[in-house]
Amino acid sequence: MSASIVDSARPGVPSTVTRAIATRRKARRHKARIILIQCAVVLVFLAVWQFVSGRFIPDLLISSPSQVLPLFWTWLTDGTLAFNALVTFQNAFLGLLVGGVLGIIVGIILGQSTVLAEIFEPFITALYTMPKHALIPLFIMWVGIGAMLGILTAAVIVFFLVFFNTFFGIKDVSQSLVNGVRVMGGSRMDVMFRVRLPSALIWVVAALKLAVPQAVVGVVVAEMLAGDSGLGYLVSRNAGMFNSAGTFAALLALLIAGFLIDRLMSWVTRKPLQWKNANGTS
Secondary structure: OHHHHHHHHOOHHHHHHHHHHHHHHHHHHHHHHHHHHHHHHHHHHHHHHHHHEOOOEOHHHHOOHHHHHHHHHHHHHHOHHHHHHHHHHHHHHHHHHHHHHHHHHHHHHHHHOHHHHHHHHHHHHHHHHOOHHHHHHHHHHHHOOOHHHHHHHHHHHHHHHHHHHHHHHHHOOOHHHHHHHHHOOOOHHHHHHHHHHHHHHHHHHHHHHHHHHHHHHHHHHHHHHHOOOOHHHHHHHHHHOOOHHHHHHHHHHHHHHHHHHHHHHHHHHHHHHHHHHHHHHO
8 A cells, every 4th residue: 555655656766766777787787798708709819829829820939828828827926027017117107207297387388378389389299290219229328228218218208198288278278268267357377277277187187098008108118128127128038038928928917907007097087088078068
């Protein structure tokens, strides 16, 4: 009797709740199916790799999962991967910090000043079009091999990504908002901190989503060319010894690290970028 009263008083609630529960269950089942399919794809790939290795392609070239995975596990348990990954990501973080801070500062300065932007923006654009990895031999002459080489390479790559996003974020501010603050008696600093920087913040967040993996790429390339530690050095050292199992194990470590970084940055930047998309479509 009481249930019928509730149903008659709130006729839409039970069906709405039921539909919501059914939708969530359907979404979970769909996600579970996708995960199962992805696992099946990985298993099939490993089986084909194991089958062709030594039969159709020399295992010297592609090794095999039965050699790569045990070696990967050995490196994981004896600290080899932990040590080299720490070196790589520490240098990438320092390069990200240096390049990001400089990119934000220069982007703000040039975004605020039309005259300075007209003078220096073409030079920065010209440097941006140059392949950054081509500068590594020059960096070796400046700082030698080791940590500083990776930090400098990452900083240069990150600087341009963050600079351009900050610059265009500052320039993208609606002039009506700037005029409104000035009409109310706001100073240039008020315009900067109350209008321009909040607008550019979303652009900076978008830049960081791209800059973090690119910083890691820069460090890894520097380590491969002239490093003495790190995941990139691990790849080049094993490749130089024609140890295909070790090379693939190091590449597997980079693959996993890159995937985790991408997922982490997607999670960190999800809400700010959703806000920008919603704001841009409104």
